[in-house]
Amino acid sequence: MERFFAVVDLSKRFGGLEAVRQASFSVHPQEIVGLIGPNGAGKTTVVRMIMGLLRPDSGKVLWKGKDITREPTWKRVVGGITGTFQNSRPMKRLPLIANVMVGLYNPRVTRQGQWVKTVEARALEALEFVGISDLALTPAGAVSQGDLKRLEIARAIATEPELLILDEPFAGLTPAETRLLANSIHRLRKGGRFGRLHSEGCAMIIVEHKLSELMRIADRILVMHFGELLADGPPDLVVQDPRVIEAYLGRVEAPVREAF
Numbered sequence: 084m085e086r087f088f089a090v091v092d093l094s095k096r097f098g099g100l101e102a103v104r105q106a107s108f109s110v111h112p113q114e115i116v117g118l119i120g121p122n123g124a125g126k127t128t129v130v131r132m133i134m135g136l137l138r139p140d141s142g143k144v145l146w147k148g149k150d151i152t153r154e155p156t157w158k159r160v161v162g163g164i165t166g167t168f169q170n171s172r173p174m175k176r177l178p179l180i181a182n183v184m185v186g187l188y189n190p191r192v193t194r195q196g197q198w199v200k201t202v203e204a205r206a207l208e209a210l211e212f213v214g215i216s217d218l219a220l221t222p223a224g225a226v227s228q229g230d231l232k233r234l235e236i237a238r239a240i241a242t243e244p245e246l247l248i249l250d251e252p253f254a255g256l257t258p259a260e261t262r263l264l265a266n267s268i269h270r271l272r273k274g275g276r277f278g279r280l281h282s283e284g285c286a287m288i289i290v291e292h293k294l295s296e297l298m299r300i301a302d303r304i305l306v307m308h309f310g311e312l313l314a315d316g317p318p319d320l321v322v323q324d325p326r327v328i329e330a331y332l333g334r335v336e337a338p339v340r341e342a343f
């Protein structure tokens with residue numbers, strides 16, 4: 084069977100630093116994969132290579148049987164892979180809906196015709212989906228950190244990805260906001276009808292330090308440490324893996340403890 088998504092032996096150096104070393108893993112349709120590891124482990128580097136924002140030194144990114152390692156980001160978005168950035172940079176003077184619409188000027192959406200109306204409707208549906216449609220006309224510079232996080236996700240899901248990559252979606256959110264967003268993420272995977280969005284459901288790779296929330300929504304957890312993949316398995320098994328505990332306890336105690 085043709086693989087949905089995989090990276091094979093992905094490596095990246097920054098000068099003398101091996102940020103990512105021969106990382107290989109796959110993701111199945113509608114699967115939520117959590118990518119965790121201490122600060123500097125290489126998580127963002129991996130997801131940036133998947134999104135086409137960074138070129139790997141070696142290795143491959145495979146999408147539905149095709150090698151997309153050298154494809155530019157926009158082509159990957161058209162093909163169904165979209166992500167959010169660890170640091171969001173919205174256009175602060177523009178209202179939230181415009182921030183989402185800008186991201187929709189791509190053939191994945193416009194090929195369907197009637198695009199101006201479609202783009203606006205779709206942007207609103209995406210804002211509704213993450214629970215901030217009441218802020219559609221508010222400038223991005225005037226909303227909370229939590230709402231900006233949700234805006235980032237709205238921008239991504241409005242393109243109807245089949246693989247959505249979220250880099251620290253819960254960072255800076257209050258516990259209540261975190262819970263709301265986790266619920267939205269869970270709904271996304273299941274699919275169903277949300278206006279035009281996500282009738283099939285989508286797979287996700289979620290990089291996150293807030294492990295307790297991630298463990299609740301992830302089907303599988305990948306653990307990175309010093310650029311290498313240390314573990315790959317179901318959440319309950321991964322948190323008991325001695326190598327994982329050691330990687331975390333060597334640095335910070337809180338995250339893994341929190342997950343037990």
Ligand SMILES: Nc1ncnc2c1ncn2[C@@H]1O[C@H](COP(=O)(O)OP(=O)(O)OP(=O)(O)O)[C@@H](O)[C@H]1O
Binds near residue numbers: 124
């Ligand atoms: N553009 C860059 N130039 C030089 N070094 C970089 C660059 N990007 C990342 N690094 C280094 O590569 C290593 C991996 O960084 P990366 O951002 O992938 O870690 P991370 O796991 O996402 O960490 P965090 O949890 O803090 O976000 C770090 O040592 C980082 O300093």
Ligand SMILES: [Mg+2]
Binds near residue numbers: 126127169
């Ligand atoms: Mg990071």
